[in-house]
Amino acid sequence: MHSALARINNVSSLFSTCLMVLLAAVALSSLFATADPKGKIDVVSLKVYNAKAKRYPFKEQEFGFVKFDIDADLSPLFHWNTKQLFVYLEAEYANTQGVNNTIVLWDRIVRRKEDAHVVVASGRNKYKLKELYESFKNTSPATFSLKYNMMPYVGLLMYGEAARTEGHEIPEARDAIA
Amino acid sequence: MAPLQDIIEGKIDFIGQKRVDSISRIWLAASTVVSFVVGFALQSLRATMGTFALSTLLLFVMAVPPWPVYNRHPVEWRK
Numbered sequence: 001m002h003s004a005l006a007r008i009n010n011v012s013s014l015f016s017t018c019l020m021v022l023l024a025a026v027a028l029s030s031l032f033a034t035a036d037p038k039g040k041i042d043v044v045s046l047k048v049y050n051a052k053a054k055r056y057p058f059k060e061q062e063f064g065f066v067k068f069d070i071d072a073d074l075s076p077l078f079h080w081n082t083k084q085l086f087v088y089l090e091a092e093y094a095n096t097q098g099v100n101n102t103i104v105l106w107d108r109i110v111r112r113k114e115d116a117h118v119v120v121a122s123g124r125n126k127y128k129l130k131e132l133y134e135s136f137k138n139t140s141p142a143t144f145s146l147k148y149n150m151m152p153y154v155g156l157l158m159y160g161e162a163a164r165t166e167g168h169e170i171p172e173a174r175d176a177i178a
Numbered sequence: 179m180a181p182l183q184d185i186i187e188g189k190i191d192f193i194g195q196k197r198v199d200s201i202s203r204i205w206l207a208a209s210t211v212v213s214f215v216v217g218f219a220l221q222s223l224r225a226t227m228g229t230f231a232l233s234t235l236l237l238f239v240m241a242v243p244p245w246p247v248y249n250r251h252p253v254e255w256r257k
Contacts, residue, residue, distance in 0.1 A: 011234075018207065021210055080218065154223075
Protein backbone atom coordinates (compact mmCIF):
# COMPACT_ATOMS: atom_id res chain seq x y z
CA MET A 1 0.00 0.00 0.00
CA HIS A 2 3.04 2.29 0.06
CA SER A 3 2.83 3.28 -3.62
CA ALA A 4 -0.02 4.27 -5.92
CA LEU A 5 0.42 1.11 -7.98
CA ALA A 6 0.15 -1.10 -4.90
CA ARG A 7 -3.05 0.71 -3.89
CA ILE A 8 -4.58 0.26 -7.35
CA ASN A 9 -3.75 -3.43 -7.14
CA ASN A 10 -5.20 -3.82 -3.68
CA VAL A 11 -8.44 -1.93 -4.37
CA SER A 12 -9.10 -3.65 -7.69
CA SER A 13 -8.54 -7.13 -6.28
CA LEU A 14 -10.94 -6.43 -3.44
CA PHE A 15 -13.34 -4.95 -6.01
CA SER A 16 -13.40 -8.15 -8.07
CA THR A 17 -14.10 -10.25 -4.96
CA CYS A 18 -16.96 -7.97 -3.99
CA LEU A 19 -18.33 -8.04 -7.56
CA MET A 20 -18.42 -11.86 -7.47
CA VAL A 21 -20.21 -11.79 -4.11
CA LEU A 22 -22.70 -9.25 -5.49
CA LEU A 23 -23.43 -11.34 -8.59
CA ALA A 24 -23.81 -14.49 -6.51
CA ALA A 25 -26.27 -12.67 -4.25
CA VAL A 26 -28.28 -11.52 -7.28
CA ALA A 27 -28.32 -15.06 -8.71
CA LEU A 28 -29.37 -16.53 -5.35
CA SER A 29 -32.08 -13.92 -4.82
CA SER A 30 -33.76 -14.83 -8.11
CA LEU A 31 -34.05 -18.47 -6.99
CA PHE A 32 -36.58 -17.26 -4.41
CA ALA A 33 -38.75 -15.59 -7.05
CA THR A 34 -41.17 -18.45 -7.62
CA ALA A 35 -43.81 -16.93 -9.87
CA ASP A 36 -45.83 -19.65 -11.57
CA PRO A 37 -48.16 -17.90 -14.02
CA LYS A 38 -50.86 -19.92 -15.75
CA GLY A 39 -52.55 -19.29 -19.06
CA LYS A 40 -54.62 -21.32 -21.46
CA ILE A 41 -54.35 -22.88 -24.89
CA ASP A 42 -57.24 -23.85 -27.13
CA VAL A 43 -56.56 -26.07 -30.07
CA VAL A 44 -59.07 -24.80 -32.63
CA SER A 45 -58.31 -27.40 -35.25
CA LEU A 46 -55.89 -30.19 -35.90
CA LYS A 47 -55.70 -31.55 -39.44
CA VAL A 48 -53.35 -33.96 -41.13
CA TYR A 49 -52.61 -33.87 -44.85
CA ASN A 50 -50.54 -36.00 -47.15
CA ALA A 51 -47.87 -33.94 -48.82
CA LYS A 52 -44.59 -34.30 -50.56
CA ALA A 53 -41.63 -34.54 -48.27
CA LYS A 54 -39.06 -31.90 -48.92
CA ARG A 55 -35.91 -33.00 -50.73
CA TYR A 56 -37.45 -36.40 -51.60
CA PRO A 57 -39.42 -35.84 -54.82
CA PHE A 58 -41.28 -39.20 -54.86
CA LYS A 59 -41.86 -39.61 -51.13
CA GLU A 60 -45.17 -38.72 -49.51
CA GLN A 61 -45.46 -37.98 -45.85
CA GLU A 62 -48.12 -36.78 -43.40
CA PHE A 63 -47.98 -33.23 -42.12
CA GLY A 64 -50.02 -31.95 -39.19
CA PHE A 65 -51.56 -28.48 -39.24
CA VAL A 66 -52.54 -26.96 -35.92
CA LYS A 67 -54.60 -23.85 -35.33
CA PHE A 68 -54.52 -22.59 -31.77
CA ASP A 69 -55.41 -19.74 -29.44
CA ILE A 70 -53.07 -18.77 -26.62
CA ASP A 71 -53.79 -16.43 -23.74
CA ALA A 72 -51.13 -16.35 -21.04
CA ASP A 73 -50.00 -13.47 -18.87
CA LEU A 74 -46.34 -14.20 -18.15
CA SER A 75 -45.49 -10.77 -16.71
CA PRO A 76 -45.01 -12.11 -13.13
CA LEU A 77 -41.88 -13.82 -14.46
CA PHE A 78 -40.25 -10.45 -15.07
CA HIS A 79 -38.22 -9.36 -12.06
CA TRP A 80 -34.94 -7.44 -11.80
CA ASN A 81 -32.86 -10.35 -13.02
CA THR A 82 -35.00 -11.40 -16.01
CA LYS A 83 -33.38 -10.80 -19.37
CA GLN A 84 -35.92 -12.45 -21.64
CA LEU A 85 -38.41 -15.27 -21.92
CA PHE A 86 -38.48 -17.96 -24.54
CA VAL A 87 -42.10 -19.11 -24.85
CA TYR A 88 -42.89 -22.21 -26.87
CA LEU A 89 -45.79 -24.47 -27.75
CA GLU A 90 -45.09 -28.19 -27.67
CA ALA A 91 -47.02 -31.18 -28.95
CA GLU A 92 -46.53 -34.47 -27.12
CA TYR A 93 -47.68 -37.89 -28.23
CA ALA A 94 -46.49 -41.49 -28.24
CA ASN A 95 -45.90 -42.98 -31.68
CA THR A 96 -46.57 -46.56 -32.77
CA GLN A 97 -43.21 -47.66 -31.43
CA GLY A 98 -44.21 -46.38 -27.98
CA VAL A 99 -41.70 -43.55 -28.14
CA ASN A 100 -42.78 -40.30 -26.54
CA ASN A 101 -42.27 -37.48 -28.98
CA THR A 102 -42.27 -33.79 -28.20
CA ILE A 103 -42.31 -31.35 -31.08
CA VAL A 104 -41.96 -27.58 -30.81
CA LEU A 105 -44.65 -26.06 -33.01
CA TRP A 106 -44.42 -22.37 -32.27
CA ASP A 107 -42.24 -20.04 -30.25
CA ARG A 108 -41.81 -16.44 -29.29
CA ILE A 109 -39.09 -14.43 -27.55
CA VAL A 110 -40.41 -11.93 -25.01
CA ARG A 111 -37.91 -9.21 -24.17
CA ARG A 112 -39.97 -6.70 -22.21
CA LYS A 113 -42.49 -6.89 -19.41
CA GLU A 114 -44.96 -4.89 -21.51
CA ASP A 115 -44.97 -7.69 -24.11
CA ALA A 116 -45.28 -10.48 -21.56
CA HIS A 117 -49.04 -10.93 -21.94
CA VAL A 118 -48.91 -13.44 -24.78
CA VAL A 119 -52.13 -13.44 -26.79
CA VAL A 120 -52.28 -15.38 -30.02
CA ALA A 121 -55.57 -15.71 -31.90
CA SER A 122 -55.79 -18.52 -34.47
CA GLY A 123 -52.05 -19.00 -34.65
CA ARG A 124 -50.61 -21.69 -36.88
CA ASN A 125 -47.62 -23.89 -36.26
CA LYS A 126 -44.40 -22.17 -37.32
CA TYR A 127 -42.49 -25.44 -37.41
CA LYS A 128 -43.52 -28.64 -39.18
CA LEU A 129 -45.49 -31.26 -37.30
CA LYS A 130 -44.38 -34.55 -38.78
CA GLU A 131 -43.69 -38.08 -37.61
CA LEU A 132 -40.34 -39.77 -37.99
CA TYR A 133 -42.24 -42.86 -39.22
CA GLU A 134 -44.02 -40.66 -41.79
CA SER A 135 -47.54 -41.35 -40.52
CA PHE A 136 -49.62 -40.36 -37.49
CA LYS A 137 -51.72 -43.51 -37.82
CA ASN A 138 -52.26 -45.30 -34.48
CA THR A 139 -50.35 -42.71 -32.48
CA SER A 140 -51.66 -41.72 -29.07
CA PRO A 141 -53.71 -38.52 -28.64
CA ALA A 142 -51.53 -35.41 -28.66
CA THR A 143 -51.40 -33.02 -25.72
CA PHE A 144 -50.32 -29.45 -26.31
CA SER A 145 -48.44 -27.48 -23.71
CA LEU A 146 -47.21 -23.92 -23.44
CA LYS A 147 -43.80 -23.81 -21.84
CA TYR A 148 -41.36 -21.05 -21.05
CA ASN A 149 -37.67 -20.69 -20.41
CA MET A 150 -36.75 -17.74 -18.24
CA MET A 151 -33.29 -16.39 -19.03
CA PRO A 152 -31.74 -14.28 -16.29
CA TYR A 153 -28.91 -11.77 -16.55
CA VAL A 154 -27.00 -13.66 -13.84
CA GLY A 155 -27.72 -17.16 -12.62
CA LEU A 156 -29.56 -20.27 -13.67
CA LEU A 157 -32.05 -20.78 -16.48
CA MET A 158 -35.55 -21.58 -15.23
CA TYR A 159 -38.07 -23.73 -17.04
CA GLY A 160 -41.80 -23.87 -16.50
CA GLU A 161 -45.15 -24.81 -17.97
CA ALA A 162 -47.93 -22.24 -18.28
CA ALA A 163 -50.71 -24.34 -19.80
CA ARG A 164 -51.59 -27.84 -20.98
CA THR A 165 -54.51 -29.17 -23.00
CA GLU A 166 -56.34 -32.47 -22.87
CA GLY A 167 -55.33 -35.14 -25.35
CA HIS A 168 -56.43 -34.38 -28.90
CA GLU A 169 -57.02 -37.32 -31.21
CA ILE A 170 -54.78 -36.95 -34.27
CA PRO A 171 -57.15 -37.38 -37.25
CA GLU A 172 -56.72 -39.52 -40.34
CA ALA A 173 -54.60 -38.05 -43.07
CA ARG A 174 -56.47 -36.38 -45.91
CA ASP A 175 -55.27 -35.73 -49.39
CA ALA A 176 -54.60 -32.10 -50.00
CA ILE A 177 -56.66 -30.58 -52.77
CA ALA A 178 -54.02 -30.22 -55.44
CA MET B 179 12.80 13.47 -13.47
CA ALA B 180 12.74 12.85 -9.74
CA PRO B 181 9.61 15.00 -8.95
CA LEU B 182 7.69 13.20 -11.72
CA GLN B 183 8.73 9.83 -10.31
CA ASP B 184 7.55 10.92 -6.86
CA ILE B 185 4.13 11.86 -8.25
CA ILE B 186 3.73 8.55 -10.05
CA GLU B 187 4.99 6.49 -7.15
CA GLY B 188 2.76 8.37 -4.68
CA LYS B 189 4.34 7.26 -1.42
CA ILE B 190 2.32 7.57 1.81
CA ASP B 191 3.37 6.89 5.39
CA PHE B 192 2.62 3.76 7.48
CA ILE B 193 -0.41 5.15 9.30
CA GLY B 194 -1.76 6.39 5.97
CA GLN B 195 -1.35 2.89 4.51
CA LYS B 196 -3.31 1.37 7.37
CA ARG B 197 -6.01 3.96 6.87
CA VAL B 198 -6.31 3.36 3.10
CA ASP B 199 -6.55 -0.36 3.76
CA SER B 200 -9.41 -0.09 6.23
CA ILE B 201 -11.20 2.57 4.16
CA SER B 202 -11.15 0.41 1.02
CA ARG B 203 -12.34 -2.70 2.90
CA ILE B 204 -15.24 -1.01 4.63
CA TRP B 205 -16.19 1.06 1.58
CA LEU B 206 -16.33 -1.89 -0.82
CA ALA B 207 -18.21 -4.17 1.58
CA ALA B 208 -20.73 -1.42 2.31
CA SER B 209 -21.20 -0.50 -1.34
CA THR B 210 -21.81 -4.17 -2.21
CA VAL B 211 -24.64 -4.31 0.30
CA VAL B 212 -26.00 -0.89 -0.65
CA SER B 213 -26.01 -1.58 -4.38
CA PHE B 214 -27.82 -4.89 -3.85
CA VAL B 215 -30.47 -3.16 -1.76
CA VAL B 216 -30.82 -0.27 -4.23
CA GLY B 217 -31.20 -2.63 -7.18
CA PHE B 218 -33.68 -4.83 -5.34
CA ALA B 219 -35.73 -1.82 -4.27
CA LEU B 220 -35.81 -0.33 -7.77
CA GLN B 221 -36.10 -3.81 -9.34
CA SER B 222 -33.33 -2.99 -11.78
CA LEU B 223 -30.00 -4.71 -12.24
CA ARG B 224 -28.76 -1.59 -14.03
CA ALA B 225 -29.17 0.37 -10.78
CA THR B 226 -27.20 -2.28 -8.88
CA MET B 227 -24.30 -2.24 -11.31
CA GLY B 228 -24.37 1.56 -11.66
CA THR B 229 -24.25 2.11 -7.90
CA PHE B 230 -21.44 -0.38 -7.50
CA ALA B 231 -19.39 1.06 -10.38
CA LEU B 232 -19.80 4.67 -9.22
CA SER B 233 -18.87 3.87 -5.62
CA THR B 234 -15.81 1.94 -6.80
CA LEU B 235 -14.70 4.88 -8.95
CA LEU B 236 -15.13 7.15 -5.94
CA LEU B 237 -13.02 4.75 -3.87
CA PHE B 238 -10.25 4.84 -6.49
CA VAL B 239 -10.25 8.65 -6.28
CA MET B 240 -10.09 8.47 -2.48
CA ALA B 241 -7.51 5.73 -2.10
CA VAL B 242 -5.06 5.88 -4.97
CA PRO B 243 -3.58 9.43 -5.07
CA PRO B 244 -1.22 10.28 -2.17
CA TRP B 245 -3.56 12.75 -0.48
CA PRO B 246 -1.89 14.88 2.24
CA VAL B 247 -4.17 13.18 4.83
CA TYR B 248 -2.16 9.99 4.37
CA ASN B 249 1.17 11.79 4.92
CA ARG B 250 0.55 13.36 8.31
CA HIS B 251 2.75 10.97 10.26
CA PRO B 252 6.12 10.88 8.54
CA VAL B 253 8.71 8.55 10.06
CA GLU B 254 11.15 10.54 12.18
CA TRP B 255 14.69 9.34 11.66
CA ARG B 256 17.27 9.68 14.43
CA LYS B 257 19.69 12.48 13.64
